[in-house]
Amino acid sequence: MNSTDAVAALAALAQETRLAVFRLLVQAGPSGVAAGEISTRLDIPANTLSFHLKTLSQAGLLESRQEGRFIYYAAAYARMDDLIAFLTDNCCNGGSCLPKTEQVATVEKRRAGSAA
Amino acid sequence: MNSTDAVAALAALAQETRLAVFRLLVQAGPSGVAAGEISTRLDIPANTLSFHLKTLSQAGLLESRQEGRFIYYAAAYARMDDLIAFLTDNCCNGGSCLPKTEQVATVEKRRAGSAA
DNA sequence: TCGTTATTTCCAGAATTATTGAAGCAATGA
DNA sequence: TCATTGCTTCAATAATTCTGGAAATAACGA
Numbered sequence: 001m002n003s004t005d006a007v008a009a010l011a012a013l014a015q016e017t018r019l020a021v022f023r024l025l026v027q028a029g030p031s032g033v034a035a036g037e038i039s040t041r042l043d044i045p046a047n048t049l050s051f052h053l054k055t056l057s058q059a060g061l062l063e064s065r066q067e068g069r070f071i072y073y074a075a076a077y078a079r080m081d082d083l084i085a086f087l088t089d090n091c092c093n094g095g096s097c098l099p100k101t102e103q104v105a106t107v108e109k110r111r112a113g114s115a116a
Numbered sequence: 117m118n119s120t121d122a123v124a125a126l127a128a129l130a131q132e133t134r135l136a137v138f139r140l141l142v143q144a145g146p147s148g149v150a151a152g153e154i155s156t157r158l159d160i161p162a163n164t165l166s167f168h169l170k171t172l173s174q175a176g177l178l179e180s181r182q183e184g185r186f187i188y189y190a191a192a193y194a195r196m197d198d199l200i201a202f203l204t205d206n207c208c209n210g211g212s213c214l215p216k217t218e219q220v221a222t223v224e225k226r227r228a229g230s231a232a
Numbered sequence: 233t234c235g236t237t238a239t240t241t242c243c244a245g246a247a248t249t250a251t252t253g254a255a256g257c258a259a260t261g262a
Numbered sequence: 263t264c265a266t267t268g269c270t271t272c273a274a275t276a277a278t279t280c281t282g283g284a285a286a287t288a289a290c291g292a
Contacts, residue, residue: 007132013203014126015280019119022203029208036238048281050240055279069238069289077207084200087129087138091193092145131250152268164251166270171249185259185268 001082005060009083012059017044018052022061025075032065032074117198121176125199128175133160134168138177141191148181148190 013019020042025033033041039049053073056062060079065072129135136158141149149157155165169189172178176195181188 003132003135007130007135010126010130010135011279014123014130016119016123017280019123019126023205026204027206027209029211034238035240039239045282046239047241047283051280051282054240066289071239080203084203087196087200088142089139090143093143095145127249133250150268151270155269161252162269163253163271167250170270182259187269 001086006083006086008059009061009079012056012061015052017042017048018056021049021052021073022056022075025062025073026077026080028074030074030077032063032072034070034072036070038073117202122199122202124175125177125195128172128177131168131171133158133164134172137165137168137189138172138191141178141189142193142196144190146190146193148179148188150186150188152186154189 013022021038021044024038024042035049035053036046038044038053039046042049044052053062053064057064057073061076062073063076064074129138137154137160140154140158151165151169152162154160154169155162158165160168169178169180173180173189177192178189179192180190
């Protein structure tokens with residue numbers, strides 16, 4: 001993850017509607033939720049939602065798959081981890097000022113090792 | 117952390133200059149860096165930097181202290197953790213789709229327990 | 233083929249944000 | 263007191279973004 005990608009991801013999340021959509025999908029799990037159901041659950045007009053889904057997708061935060069007339073959107077968990085790792089990277093210059101934050105910075109590395 | 121606060125924090129970070137400032141301060145540690153030095157290191161005009169520091173501070177992501185004519189800015193680590201916890205909260209509905217991301221969601225709770 | 237459903241694209245107006253020159257303020261030292 | 267330094271505020275412009283009505287596309291069932 002580079003700075004430009006991080007800004008795009010953060011900008012995508014920095015909006016009430018999109019943040020609500022993203023959190024809904026993070027909690028929904030990898031199988032995702034159809035666009036129409038997101039629209040219903042969060043009470044967002046279809047065209048407005050479509051605009052926001054596109055923004056989140058372009059930022060790499062969402063994945064989608066089509067099933068018949070439905071398009072299922074799911075959180076891109078690995079991308080979320082990358083973003084968190086980028087934010088917390090080299091916290092306190094590798095020192096131990098706040099060990100818990102340090103642990104967060106290693107998410108990406110742990111994932112790389114575990115290959116879930 | 118509520119949704120409004122999270123949007124404010126994300127919006128503050130969703131800008132190249134501010135993200136660079138924040139990451140610089142995350143890496144610099146709790147003692148912080150004077151505004152003038154940030155300006156020099158990142159080559160940002162003083163007034164532009166001041167505007168961005170204010171934005172980050174208002175979002176709760178920065179703390180500052182005055183020492184003589186200098187103002188030292190430091191990352192608000194706890195706030196950063198709160199934001200990460202908010203993003204990853206209840207990932208996959210508490211399931212184990214991606215255990216590593218799950219762990220990230222517990223940062224806030226771990227900090228609360230450890231009282232660093 | 234025709235109507236319905238699911239989703240997206242187009243468009244235009246309203247609102248927000250980034251940038252920078254200039255001016256202001258506060259702390260310091262001579 | 264005066265000049266200097268460090269930082270912030272003000273003001274104006276330029277650019278970007280959000281929203282929702284209307285129309286388009288695409289999949290499905292009758």
